[in-house]
Amino acid sequence: MQADRWVVANARGRYAWLLLLSSAFVALGAAIVLRKPGLEAYLIGGALIVFFGAGVVLFAFQLIDRRPRLILDDEGLYDRTLGVGTIPWRDIAGAHLLSMRGHAFVCLQLRNPEHWLGKLRPRQRRLVALNQRLGFAALNVNLSGVAADPLAVLERVLKYSAMYEPGRG
Structure with a gap:
């Protein structure tokens, strides 16, 4: 599929x-x-x-700016603002939606978060601990300012990550 x-x-x-x-x-x-x-x-x-x-x-x-902000395709999830490249679906174990002051975020549960955190700029890495204390994941897709329904994005992330789950045929 x-x-x-x-x-x-x-x-x-x-x-x-x-x-x-x-x-x-x-x-x-x-x-x-x-x-x-x-x-x-x-x-x-x-x-x-x-x-x-x-x-x-x-x-x-x-x-x-006409560049894509998010791309969800066969390769995985690409969020231009994260700066880590495309995260393959096999590396995403799950996700959940959080909202803070009217801004929606898809919080990614990664199978190997250290790999992806290593790709962040130093300033971004320092913010990860703060984000996690606020209930967010290590990597979060910020949906403020994008032309997409947050629930639709979450639904696709969950669907695609389940399709590419390790061991699934």
Whole structure:
């Protein structure tokens, strides 16, 4: 039995909304700086411009980024944001869904987590222990900002990992 190739992209509508919202706050910051002379206005307006200006850059990039965010196919699960490459289905023992502050995550139960943790950047490895204290797995697929239903992603991960389970014909 073969897995269907499922490619999931960024949720462009969500990033368009966030870009618009961030741009409005940058404009508000500029208006504060230009209309209210004084140190307090420069600090408040400047903070709005810097913080939401960074958001404008980030959300604009996410909006135009056409690369797949997730790919689930015969090879396994690929999450571009994890940075570990494709995780073969035979290496995934199970998964469960967790949500934190409205953001869904598919928590992967890996057969050999050390192998995959070794592929993470040092900063990411330091965050793994914190994630696990919060009830997450070592590797988690972050579904915020993607155009996919979290339950559908979990269902496919469980289905595909069961199909490729070691010893199964």
